[in-house]
Amino acid sequence: MKTVIFAPHPDDEIIGCGGYAIKMIKDNNEVSVVYLKTPDNPSKNEIEQVKHYVGFHNIFFLNAGEGRYFQKSKELIQKILDIIREMDPNTVLYPHENEQDQDHKFMQDIVSECTFLCNSGFMLKQGQKKVSIDNLLGYEVWTPIQKPSLYVDITDHIIDKTKAMEKYKSQKTIRDFTDMFKGLNRYRGVTSGVGDFAEAFEVYKIKNLTGEK
Numbered sequence: 001m002k003t004v005i006f007a008p009h010p011d012d013e014i015i016g017c018g019g020y021a022i023k024m025i026k027d028n029n030e031v032s033v034v035y036l037k038t039p040d041n042p043s044k045n046e047i048e049q050v051k052h053y054v055g056f057h058n059i060f061f062l063n064a065g066e067g068r069y070f071q072k073s074k075e076l077i078q079k080i081l082d083i084i085r086e087m088d089p090n091t092v093l094y095p096h097e098n099e100q101d102q103d104h105k106f107m108q109d110i111v112s113e114c115t116f117l118c119n120s121g122f123m124l125k126q127g128q129k130k131v132s133i134d135n136l137l138g139y140e141v142w143t144p145i146q147k148p149s150l151y152v153d154i155t156d157h158i159i160d161k162t163k164a165m166e167k168y169k170s171q172k173t174i175r176d177f178t179d180m181f182k183g184l185n186r187y188r189g190v191t192s193g194v195g196d197f198a199e200a201f202e203v204y205k206i207k208n209l210t211g212e213k
Helices: 012-026 041-054 074-087 102-117 155-166 177-192
Strands: 002-007 030-035 059-061 091-095 135-139 150-153 198-205
Touching: 002 012, 002 074, 002 102, 012 030, 012 041, 012 091, 012 135, 012 150, 012 155, 012 177, 012 198, 030 041, 030 074, 041 155, 074 102, 091 102, 102 135, 150 177, 155 177, 177 198
Parallel strands: 002 030, 002 091, 030 059, 091 135
Antiparallel strands: 135 198, 150 198
């Protein structure tokens, strides 16, 4: 199984679906991350630490600029389509459609468009193939999902998720995101009944989250 996570900023991949990612990696699946924001040097170092700790297969940088100033462009769409067609993932995760953060909404919109286009001939380069994605899931960061359609038990992985987040030391100076997601994941676990801690998702398409193509 191959999973690609699209993260507007470094740390969104851990806050929103870090437990799911760690779970998949420990089950010998490949998980890669695509970052929208152009990272500064401290962030690049932290990303490398997180990649090493979690075991991400690949990391990609779209280098779309600073937050709040992202612009949709042909070049950006081409970059995203190239990554999806190169990785040929079973599952793609990105911010859910009702996230209120401006950057998260931007990423949701453009990735949603590209996951639709990747199985067409649109901007298909020579040597590339069309890609059909089995599972499309929206994760929550700033805005809780009102009616989740999927819960994933991350009870066995909440410690690793917390330790991964601790690698983002620069984010710790802004807010305590660890307490934020632990509280939400605990709430999701209690209300869903799947475990002590859970991550919630919106499902846009689902075929097989556990088997191979």
